[in-house]
Amino acid sequence: MRILVIEDHADILANVSEYFVLKGCEVTGALDGVTGLHLAMTGSYDAIILDVMLPGMDGNQVCHKLRSVSRRHTPILMLTARDELEDRLTGFRVGADDYIIKPFALSELFARVETVSRRSAGMRKNVLEVHDLSFDLDSLEVRRAGRLLKLNPTTLVLLELLMRKSPAIVKRRELERALWGEEAPDSDSLRTGIYMLRRTIDKAFEVPLLHTVHSMGYKLQAPSDVQLAVDRH
Structure with missing residues (x-):
C-alpha cells in the first residue's frame, strides 16, 4: 500500500x-x-x-x-x-x-x-483521477470539475497514458508508441494530438494540468502551488 x-x-x-x-x-x-x-x-x-x-x-x-x-x-x-x-x-x-x-x-x-x-x-470504479480531472476507463467518459468533455480516440489514448504516469514525465517516444507502435509518423502528429488534448482539458479552466517539459516530453500534474488553489476556492 x-x-x-x-x-x-x-x-x-x-x-x-x-x-x-x-x-x-x-x-x-x-x-x-x-x-x-x-x-x-x-x-x-x-x-x-x-x-x-x-x-x-x-x-x-x-x-x-x-x-x-x-x-x-x-x-x-x-x-x-x-x-x-x-x-x-x-x-x-x-x-x-x-x-x-x-x-x-x-x-x-x-x-x-x-x-x-x-x-x-x-x-471504486475503474477511474483515473488527477486533481479535478477524471477518466472512467469503462465508459470512456472524461470530466473536469464535473463537466463532461469530448475527446477523440487519439486524445483518449494520450490522456490515459499521461494520467497513469502522473505526475511523472512521459517521453515523446512513449506517447508515439502508444498511438502508432513502432511506425510513428512525423513529430507534428504528436504535437497536434497534444494541442487538441490541452485545448479540451485546460482551455476552459483556470488551472492548467498538461505541461510541456522541454526536450523531454509531457506531464499531467495538479497545481504545484496548493495555496493558490486553496485561495481560489
Whole structure:
C-alpha cells in the first residue's frame, strides 16, 4: 500500500512511518496541512492518515478540499486527541472514512487503514483521477470539475497514458508508441494530438494540468502551488 501520513508531531509521524514500512508499505509524510494537501492532490495513495490539529490548515479543511475541490476519493482515516462526538461528526461530514483517538496502538491503526483501503477498492470504479480531472476507463467518459468533455480516440489514448504516469514525465517516444507502435509518423502528429488534448482539458479552466517539459516530453500534474488553489476556492 502507498500511504500518506499528515501529522505535525514529528515523533508520531516517524513512528507511524516506520511501522507501516515494516509492514511493507510505501510511506510519504507531511508535517503541515498545506504540504499534505499538495501531496494528496498530486500523488496517488491507497489511504491517507490525517491529523485533525495541523498548522496552516487543519485536517478538516484538508479533507474538505480533497473531497469537494479536487474530488479525490482516497480513503481518509483521521487522528484526533479529542474524543468528543461532535468532533468526530465534523470529520465524517467533511468526508473522513474512519477516526482513531490518540493515543493509539500502531497495530490498530494499521488494521483500520487496511480495512478502509480494502472497502474503498471494492467500491471504486475503474477511474483515473488527477486533481479535478477524471477518466472512467469503462465508459470512456472524461470530466473536469464535473463537466463532461469530448475527446477523440487519439486524445483518449494520450490522456490515459499521461494520467497513469502522473505526475511523472512521459517521453515523446512513449506517447508515439502508444498511438502508432513502432511506425510513428512525423513529430507534428504528436504535437497536434497534444494541442487538441490541452485545448479540451485546460482551455476552459483556470488551472492548467498538461505541461510541456522541454526536450523531454509531457506531464499531467495538479497545481504545484496548493495555496493558490486553496485561495481560489
